[in-house]
Amino acid sequence: DAKTTQPPSMDCAEGRAANLPCNHSTISGNEYVYWYRQIHSQGPQYIIHGLKNNETNEMASLIITEDRKSSTLILPHATLRDTAVYYCIVRSHTGTASKLTFGTGTRLQVTL
Amino acid sequence: DAGVTQSPTHLIKTRGQQVTLRCSPKSGHDTVSWYQQALGQGPQFIFQYYEEEERQRGNFPDRFSGHQFPNYSSELNVNALLLGDSALYLCASSNSPLAGVSYEQYFGPGTRLTVT
Numbered sequence: 001d002a003k004t005t006q007p008p009s010m011d012c013a014e015g016r017a018a019n020l021p022c023n024h025s026t027i028s029g030n031e032y033v034y035w036y037r038q039i040h041s042q043g044p045q046y047i048i049h050g051l052k053n054n055e056t057n058e059m060a061s062l063i064i065t066e067d068r069k070s071s072t073l074i075l076p077h078a079t080l081r082d083t084a085v086y087y088c089i090v091r092s093h094t095g096t097a098s099k100l101t102f103g104t105g106t107r108l109q110v111t112l
Numbered sequence: 113d114a115g116v117t118q119s120p121t122h123l124i125k126t127r128g129q130q131v132t133l134r135c136s137p138k139s140g141h142d143t144v145s146w147y148q149q150a151l152g153q154g155p156q157f158i159f160q161y162y163e164e165e166e167r168q169r170g171n172f173p174d175r176f177s178g179h180q181f182p183n184y185s186s187e188l189n190v191n192a193l194l195l196g197d198s199a200l201y202l203c204a205s206s207n208s209p210l211a212g213v214s215y216e217q218y219f220g221p222g223t224r225l226t227v228t
Contacts, residue, residue, distance in 0.1 A: 034216070043116070043202050043219030044155065087154060098206060099145060099168055100217060102154030 004088045009107040012082075018075040020106050022088030025069040031092050033064060034100070035073045037084040044087065044102075047073065078110045114139065116205050116220035124226045125193050133188040133223045137205030144186040145217060146178060147202040155202055161186050162208060190225075198227045 005023040012018040024033065034049040048055055048062045050071075055062045061074040075082055087105040091098070117136045125131050137144050143162045147155035157170040161180035175191045184205075190197055201224075204217040 041200075043204075043221050046216040046218065049216065085154075098143070098217070099157040099160060099170070100147075100155070100204075101157065102147075104154050 004090055004103055006086075006088050006103060006106045008104065009109070011109050011111060012075075012078045014079055014110055014112055015077055018078040018082065018108060018110070020073040020075075020086050020088075020108065021070065022073070023070045024088070024090045027068050027090050028092075031090045033062065033068075033071050034089040034091055035060070035062065036087045036089065036100070036102075037082075038087070038105070039081075039084045047086075078108075080110050080112070082108065083110045084108060116203055116218050118201075118203050118220040118223050120223060121221070122224045122226075124228060126228055127193055127195060129193050130189065130191045131193060131225060133190075133201050133203075133225070134185065135188070135203030135205075135220060136185045137203075138218045140207070141205035141218070142184050142208055143206045144180060144184065145204045145206070146186070146188045147204065148172070149200040149202060149222070151199075158188070193227045195227050198225060200224050 032049050032051050035047040036044040038044045048057055048060050050062045050064055064071045085105040085107050087102050089100050115138050119134045145160040146158040148158055149155040158172050158176055159169040160167050164180045177189045180186045200222040202222045203220045206217045
């Protein structure tokens, strides 16, 4: 699976949009971009994933650049409960296993 | 609908001992993966079970072994415990990787293992 690069930490004011970047310059054509988050002492939680097109669900939006070498996770109105470590993962859907390769992620701190 | 459950929540063991951790997947899921998360690090893939067989393995020694039962639940066994095995052990369940559909992984709350 391709390697990802994320800033180690970010701050965001409550109510504002949080934009979390991720670089994945070695991504291959059949690899998807996944985002998970982990709130302190809990298991990681799936947020969203995409291949080429931008995606949106009830939690967040995922913007993938046209060359697919980077992406941005957008939390439109961050709340204190969004404080967590956010992991960007590149992953293939082919093969017999579907392991997730986590990096160190971005620690997002949402403040009042 | 119960999500992924793990037991026990916390465990304290002594070096050299053996430990067994348990996981029940989310209803409808047939694939279980195990991860180890050391303090301050992201989770690291240990192995994955599907159809009661180990399908893929991460860079972990043979002291780490597992099992999947016909009801899809799974166990992680660690022998000859080392201090460095202290970590949060996470179980994740998903649909079969061969199902051809999107299969995000759902994680349990983890088991905190402390080796003294």
